[in-house]
């Protein structure tokens with residue numbers, strides 16, 4: 171047995187070790203934190219098991235920049251600063267991001283199955299989009315939805331069958347422009363495109379047109395706007411999971427309110443379609459059915475539940491409204507900046523419409539060529 175006087179030096183040694191370790195802990199913590207903070211691409215890349223050396227901003231600055239309005243400009247600037255044209259890494263909280271300003275690299279990323287699964291945001295999950303196409307995991311369900319959409323919604327026959335409805339929408343847009351010019355002397359073209367594009371999606375997906383100034387149309391527009399705001403918000407609990415339960419920005423609460431309204435609205439349309447459905451047989455005979463008819467006509471293993479149908483239909487509205495409206499607005503802005511293109515487009519339209527003065531809807535191919 172060791173006597174007390176003999177044990178005293180060991181006691182001192184142990185105490186000395188403990189105090190040395192205790193003193194070293196904060197230093198190590200500061201060094202690790204500094205390394206994490208200064209790591210190219212930021213903290214999320216430092217913590218990742220697959221640490222790579224893609225250039226990019228350290229810390230959290232890129233995340234804060236994204237919270238602003240013009241994220242694409244900030245990212246382009248950062249890419250130039252870090253000479254990271256092909257690939258730049260950055261962190262938003264604990265989420266790793268890569269961005270490319272190079273078309274070849276962007277194409278490789280978009281075509282690679284490694285990037286097929288997009289991480290689902292809380293708002294997308296709450297709004298049920300994990301059951302729709304864009305956020306569904308890469309697999310049988312996603313492939314099935316993709317095939318159904320390609321065959322029945324985006325095929326040339328289906329696009330052609332809605333030609334007359336598109337003509338009506340185009341004429342209404344022109345009428346709105348004329349009216350606004352007469353009333354105010356200027357036109358908020360973004361709004362005109364937004365409503366035109368929303369009408370176009372509603373016609374091909376739900377087979378219905380709406381007056382967005384009142385009743386159901388107004389309700390629909392409110393829901394679409396709220397949905398865009400929720401999906402477009404940078405939700406910090408997506409990237410800082412420890413904040414999840416706090417719902418600091420109130421997005422979860424708003425999503426749940428919206429989902430209740432959407433379920434009622436789209437559910438009502440599905441019910442109406444069940445009563446007056448255009449069957450596959452009728453569609454085969456040339457009667458134009460809409461996408462709800464197509465989904466209701468699915469059988470056996472392809473059959474979707476009503477809640478999955480709501481998600482798929484609702485996603486089409488989101489995917490198809492702003493994309494088209496923004497592309498048209500951008501085309502207009504480019505045309506304004508390049509008068510020579512404007513003259514050329516005007517000459518082409520005059521050559522087709524000419525003195526007949528009728529409104530001609532160009533084919534999708536011609537329009538795409540014209541837009542580009």
Ligand code: HEM
Pocket residue numbers: 303304305316371485486487489490491493494497
């Ligand atoms: C000019 C207009 C459009 C542009 C520029 C555009 C662009 C894109 C892009 C880049 C993607 C792939 C990236 C992503 O998953 O977010 C995508 C996916 C998708 N778009 Fe569009 N889009 C347009 C119009 C539309 C319209 C009108 C609809 C429906 C009516 C639509 C429905 C979809 C769907 C369902 C997906 C998901 C496909 C999948 O996950 O496999 N888009 N779109």
